[in-house]
Amino acid sequence: MTAPMIAKQRSLTFLQVAVALQTAALFFQATTAGLLLVTSHGEMVHGVGARVMYGASMLYVLAAVLAWRPGGAAPRPILYATGSLVLASVQVVLGIAHVRAVHVPLGVLMLVLSVLALRGTGRRGGRP
Template structure:
């Protein structure tokens, strides 16, 4: 059994049971700020760091959403083309409409890539990649309206692959 002297030395000095001062945080002594579990309580400097991290994180999130949305829209082109080839002829009008949406989506992704690069301190490659993809989508639309299917179909497959690879790489960064 422990006597009174051993009990006092077995408990931490700051423990109220041991007779020491309580661990309540005071405004005068920020070093004494601990929670009940013994972990340091958050302070204003951690909040400022978290806010600055979040302010640099939003361009990454916007870029990832834009790249993923672009990949989905590009993949939808193959679905619509397949429906048209299966005999659902109104799907050709939707394929044409979605081509314009794909062009806008790649442009939006270029803007998101610029935001990711400049304020977000991200890599430069997404700007070049999605600008090139935008150019390929424009060429693809011209080939489709001129019914040059021998180039239109393989280029469409390549565009879809590039869009999916770009979205995959967007999610693998940071």
């Protein structure tokens, strides 16, 4: 294997790890949303999870850019990662404002999109 191929493989692996982390954080958020209804400490756990999820979304953008760098993977994951970060930003604002009618469906949409992106990063070329 040549050095550029090894670097490309590492960047794709980093992208896969970043998407997997984001997907896990979103799944954790879905779980802790249920805790909000039944426990007194659910809001704190959900708030901490929100910060982790937002950080994971930023990491996804970084990983997509590093995977794309000239000679790397396709630039399409950058679009997906940026869209994910925008949705995460909207989600945080809606959560703080307690607009559950939009916050909950958007969270479900984000989880589905993240699972699809995770499925797509396993394909040849890292294209979700």
